[in-house]
Amino acid sequence: MPPHNLHVNIKAMTHTPSLDDPIQFIKGVGPRKAILFEKLGLTSIEDCLYFLPFRFEDRTQLKKISQTVPGEYVTLTGEVLNSGTMFMGRRKRLFEVIVQDETGVIRAKWFQFNESYMKEKFKTGQKIILSGKPTVNKRSGLEIIHPDTEQVTGENVSSLEIGKIVPVYHVTDGLHLKSMRTIIKNVLDKYLHLIEEFLPDDLVLRHNFPSRAEALAQAHFPPQDSSLKELDSFKTPAQKRLVFEELFLIQLGLACRKTRTKGEHTGTPFKTRGELIKRFVKILPFTLTRAQKRVLGEIMEDLEKEKPMNRLIQGDVGSGKTIVALTALLTAVDNGTQSALMVPTEILAEQHYLNIRPFCEKLGIEISLVTSALKGKERQSHFENIQAGRTQIVVGTHSLIQKDIQFKKLGLAVIDEQHRFGVIQREAIGKKGDHPHLLIMTATPIPRSLALTLYGDMDVSLLDEFPPGRREIVTDLFFENRREEAYSRMEKQLQQGRQAFVVCPLIEESEVIDLKAAVTVFDFIQENFPQFTACLIHGKLKKEERQDIMSRFLKKEIQVLVSTTVIEVGIDVPNATVMIIEHAERFGLAQLHQLRGRVGRGSHASHCLLLAYHPISEEGQARMKAMQNSSDGFIIAEEDLKIRGPGDFMGTRQSGLPLLKIANLLRDIQFLEIARKEAFHLINRDPGLTDQKHQRLKKALQRFLGNYMELMEVI
Ligand code: ADP
Ligand code: MG
Secondary structure (H helix, E strand, O other), X not given: XXXXXXXXXXXXXXXXXXXXXXXXXXXXXXXXXXXXXXXXXXXXXXXXXXXXXXXXXXXXXXXXXXXXXXXXXEEEEEEEEEEEEEEEOOOEEEEEEEEEEOOXXXXXXXXXXXXXXXXHHOXXXXXXXXXXXXXXXXXXXXEEEOOEEEEXXXXXXXXXXXXXXXXXXXOOOOOOHHHHHHHHHHHHHHHXXXXXXXXXXXXXXXXXXXXXXXXXHHHHOOOOOOOHHHHHOOOOHHHHHHHHHHHHHHHHHHHHHHHHHHHOOOOXXXXXXXXXXXXXXXXXXXXXXXXXXXXXXXXXXHHOOOOOOXXXXXXXXXXXXXXXXXXXXXXXXXXXXXXXXXXXXXXXXXXXXXXXXXXXXXXXXXXXXXXXXXXXXXXXXXXXXXXHOOOOEEEEOHHHHOOOOOOOOEEEEXXXXXXXXXXXXXXXXXXXXXXXEEEEEEOOOOOHHHHHHHOOOOEEEEEOXXXXXXXXXXXXXXXXXXXXXXXXXXXXXXXXXXXXXXXXXXXXXXHXXXXXXXXXXXXXXXXXXXXXXXXXXXXXXXXXXXXXXXXXXXOOOOOEEEXXXXXXXXXXXXXXXXXXXXXXXXXXXXXHHHHHOOOOOOOOOEEEEEEEOOOOOHHHHHXXXXXXXXXXXXXXXXXXXXHHHHHHHHHOHHHOOOOXXXXXXXXXXXXXXXXXXXXXXXXXXXXXXXXXXXXXXXXXXXXXXXXXXXXHXXX
């Protein structure tokens, strides 16, 4: 026996199989295949077990060729009449197999093939089975492109491909569906006995779930009598259980996190509605909306407690979050602590600073702005003031979580536009103090399913009312041939004393190129509307220049503000009533909605004018339509999720969210709610999962969360 074989044998003898085994332990997976599997994100046995088919094909019924309907998936059996390579044009080749049964002929065609292999496989007279979606070719009639095929031999009884409901997996170049099926089957045969139940018995009973092992086996290779419709919509008992399992583990992690932040650590209880707040309310230029009062009430209740607040405010653009935040910031100051407001961009930080500073001046509160633009001595002295506690409110970007910035006593941190930050930053700002209260604000109304997952460990307040006197924003779409019409709409508004934003999109990940596009638009406006003052603002300008432009815009010295997308969030100019978005088709829905929210902030009717240019993708069209159809952020968010699909929605790693392997937040929302209820219920009864009968669950949870850094330390 050659030595390397010996080695393998010894390994096989001594190794105790585990779900962590690399997939090379499976028959049929060598180093080359292992690389292909890795491309799919699959390295271990467990990965494979949870790599579920995304659709199924019903091959339980063999049809006759004459029964096929173009466009409908079919499995046929017949005999090879003829086969061979055909040439079409100079370099294009295809391999064609003509198959016949007693009712007719059909052609199978491959554009990528290994000629000698195909010739060998499809010899004239060979009986074969083929599956696929037939189409009609004008010249040659019925055909199937790249069908799954199998030679009919005596062994077909045990085939994975034929006479069954057959799973379809995502594969990659060089890895065929057929070998994927075989390998997964081998994985199941060899490792399924290792799969233990970890869900509590009563829960399994209550929901009538199949066991975990059973569910995994059937989710890959469903029983003969399964309904294809149920399978494809992921609603068989096996699939439902696996979806539940995944969502349950996430919610369990969140529940643990929530009880931890609520339980163990004690923060600083505040006295609320103190002197400072009373003075502040007096200088407020308006009365708070009912929603603002309610949300503030919820915040105050949290702040009075010893447990640190961990609250999210969801409020659409323009719903008045800033004042709510400022009230909280001042409450912290009133209690002798410092407070911080962290935002994702410098411009927004500057904006908030400019908005808040006048109030602070009147109240005699020291406020400072910290961004990366702060350099040298100035930076030094800002930092010293913060460390000494002389600065009471700090507004800034993620510069706030740098190592060298230290607070004397940070009592409250507010994060605005949270969707731009990950969970990591949320934690980092919290570490700048001794369990400070935490308030997160987001203007991106995310779909409920996502909120429950992303912010599942927080208390949520809804700011669901706009300040009074708001006028509806009219949203219109213009293609390039009507561009002038859009700009003359702007002109009319300017003539009435209003102001306008013109936003130019991110074209490439290069600010230089972006800027060029914005400059072109800027020139166009100066040329065509010389009677108005226009200004160009972008990320490359110095802080002072930007601040200067913004304050001149606020003072109405500038009528048209042309900008790159840097002004996306948070800017507040009530007299601006026109938002022109150039190349609107290139923006995402959330971004478009944010931009639109820049107008409609005063008492005048406002206009959001979307300028789109061909070619425009189907998704782009859907986005334009969604914008025209609704101005409700939540509806927009749901549309966004539908258009992009959950994969992409969450795929932006930014979300700080575990990527779901099985569950789909669009499809499985009901399950999410059930899983959440069950998880929180369980953690309420057994907070540390210490009960003997929850030990397997605890282990499963630790293993599961181990994959998601930021949730890891919850248990
Ligand atoms: P967002 O929720 O988008 O951050 P802002 O806090 O910037 O909204 O508020 C939008 C505008 O509404 C600002 O001009 C703000 O001064 C104003 N505003 C906030 N609350 C009220 C209110 N209760 N009554 C009138 N105007 C308000
Ligand atoms: Mg805001």
